[in-house]
Amino acid sequence: MTRLQNAFSKPHAAFVAFITAGDGDTAANLDALVEGGADVIELGMPFTDPMADGPAIQAANLRSLGAGTTTADVLQIAYDFRTRHPDVPLVLMGYANPMIRRGPEWFAEAAKNSGVDGVICVDIPPEEDDALGPALRAEGISPIRLATPTTDAKRLPQVLEGSSGFLYYVSVAGVTGLQQAAAGSIEEAVAALKAATDLPVAVGFGVREPAQAAAIAKHADGVVVGSAFVDLVGEHGAKAPAKLKELTAAMVDAIKAV
Amino acid sequence: MAGLEAETRLRHAQPERIFVLNDLPNTFRNQPDERGHFGDFGGRYVAETLMPLILELEREYRAAQQDPAFQAEFDGLMEHYVGRPSPMYYAERLTEELRKDAEPGMGAQVWFKRDELNHTGAHKINNCIGQILLAIRMGKTRIIAETGAGQHGVATATVCARFGLPCVIYMGAEDVARQSPNVFRMKLLGAQVIPVTSGGATLKDAMNEGLRDWVANVHDTFYIIGTAAGPHPYPEMVRNFQSVIGTEARAQLLSRTGRLPDLLIACIGGGSNALGLFHPFLDDPEVKMLGVEAAGHGLDGDEHAASLLGGAPGVLHGNKTYLLQDEDGQITEGHSISAGLDYPGIGPEHAWLKDTGRVEYTAVTDDEALEGFQLLCRTEGIIPALEPSHALAAVAKRAPQMREDEIICMNLCGRGDKDIFTVAEKLGVEM
C-alpha cells in the first residue's frame, strides 16, 4: 500500500491539512499538524499569482515569497518532513509555472527525491496534462485532479483519466477560503463522484469549523482544510504550532465521532 | 507591377532570410490547432471550475462565426457606432522629417492606420463589441473585465452601457491612482470600478481578480478579456475581432498605393492591436512585420515590459507564453511609461510568430517613446497614446534605413488624451 492509500484506509475519513511552504516556521507548523492527527499534508508552493485562491492563501503566498522562499526551499521543507515523518503522505499543491519552470521532468524527479507522494496543480486541467502529468507518472508521483460543481458527468471520466492518489472535490465554484457549500449538495456530488471512480474523494474549500468537517466526513473519504490554518499562521507567527495542533485535533475528533 | 516589385525586394533580401522562409509552414493563418495551441504556446491552463465554461465559450464562438446575423450585427456596429473603417493616412510631413537624416534615395513612406479615431479612442472597442455580442448570445447578464491604463475598461464600460448590462471593472489600485480620468469615464458610463490591492496592484493583479470573480460567478458572468491572451479561445477570438484593422488596411493600401506595404509596425502590450494589423498579411511573404515591446528603462535591467525579448516561456493567466519571471517561475513586475504595455506576458500567437521567425520583435525605451510622441504631435498634428508612441519610435529608426519607394504601415492604435498628464510630468511641465 502506498502512503496515500494507507491514509484513506483508516476507519474514519482522512483529515487533509494545508499550509503554505515558507510561511512562518513551516517545519514546526507541519509537525503540529501531524501531532494534532492530520492524515495527509498538503504543502502549498508559493506563487506570485495564485488566481484560484482567496485573500487568506493569497496573503500566505505573499508572506512566504516576501521572506525569500525559493523552489529549493520548498523541496527542502518536503525532504526534511519526509525524514521526520516517514509514513505521513505529503502532497505538493500549487500553480503550473513554478512547477514547470525547469522542465516537468526536473520537477517530478526533485519532488520524488524529496519524498513527495502527489501533486495538485491548480491550473493544469486534463486538457493540458502533457505539461506535467507524464513526468509525474514516470516518477510514480500521483497527479491529483480537482473536480468542481461545474464538472458534469460527461466530463468526469476525462478528469479521472491519468489521475491517482485521491480525487479532490472543490465543493464551491469559487476561490479558496470564502464560502461554504450546503451539506446537501456535497452529499449528492460525492455520491456521483464515487459512482464514477474507486479513488477516495476528499472534499474541501470553505471548511473552517469541526462541525463542517464532521458533516462532510459522513459522505466523503477525506476533508481538506486550508485557509483556516493559514489564517492561524498569519495571526500567531512563531506561536502558531500550538494553535494549529489544537484546531487539527478538534477537526480530527469531530471526524472520528462520525 | 506589384509582382515585379515584390521580386525586386526578394532579391534585395538576405539569403538566410529566404532560406528561413522556405522552411516555414505554408500558411501562418490557420493557428491555433483545435486545442488552442500555437505551436508550443497557448492552450487552456485554467482551474477545473472554469474549464467547462471555456469549452462552452468555444462552442458558442464557433456557432457565432458561422452565423451571418452575428457577423452582420458586428459589421453594423463597427460602421455606425465605432466609426469604421478607420482612415488610412499618408503621414507626409513625418515622412519628410525622417528623410532629413537619411541617405539620398532613402526614407520610407509612413502610413498610419488610424484606429485612434475610433469611438473611445483606441482599437480596444473592436474586441469589446465582438465579445459583448457573444455574451448576449450566450445569455450572460453580467460583464467583468480587467484594465491597466483604463482603455479596455472604458471600452468595456461603453459597450455595457450601449447594451444595458451591469459592468464590473477590476483595476490595480496603483493604476486607479495613475489613471484617474479613465476611472471617472468608466464611472460615468455606469461601471463599478474595483481597485485591486493584491500583489503589485497593477494589470496582472487585476487579471487575477477578474479570474477569481469569474470562477465564483460562472453561471451568469462573461469575462471580456482585453487582449489576445488568456485561455483558448480568447487569443484566437480577440485576434479575429481585431483583424478588422488589418483587413481594412490591406484593402486600403492596395487601392491607394497599388501594392502591399513592405513593413508593418505595431506596439505590443498583450498583442491585440499588433495581431489585428498583422494577421491578414501573414501569408504575404513580401510584407515584413515588426512588433514593438516596451523596454522601459532599458532591457539590460529589470525595469521593462518586454516579455518576448526579456522573458522566458511559462504559464500564466490561462496560457503558455513568454513571461517576465525569475528562475523559480515567479512572475516579476513589468515597467513601462505606458500603463497599456505594462504587462508581464504576451499573447501566445506572438510567442509562436517569434519562434517561427515570421515576425521580428524589438523594444523601445520610455525616453524613445516620449520622443516619438512629441515627433508626431509636431509633424502631423496628432497626439498619440503612449502605447503607439513606442511604434512611432521604431518607425523613426527603420524608415531612414528603407528606400524612398518602400512603404511602412503603422498601427496608430490609440490617441493620447489619456496620457497628457504623464507626459507633462515626464517633461517637467506643471499643469
Ligand SMILES: Cc1ncc(COP(=O)(O)O)c(C=O)c1O
Ligand atoms: C492605445 C493602446 N494601444 C495598445 C495597448 C496594448 O494592448 P495590445 O497589445 O493588446 O494592443 C493598449 C492597452 O491598454 C492601448 O490602450
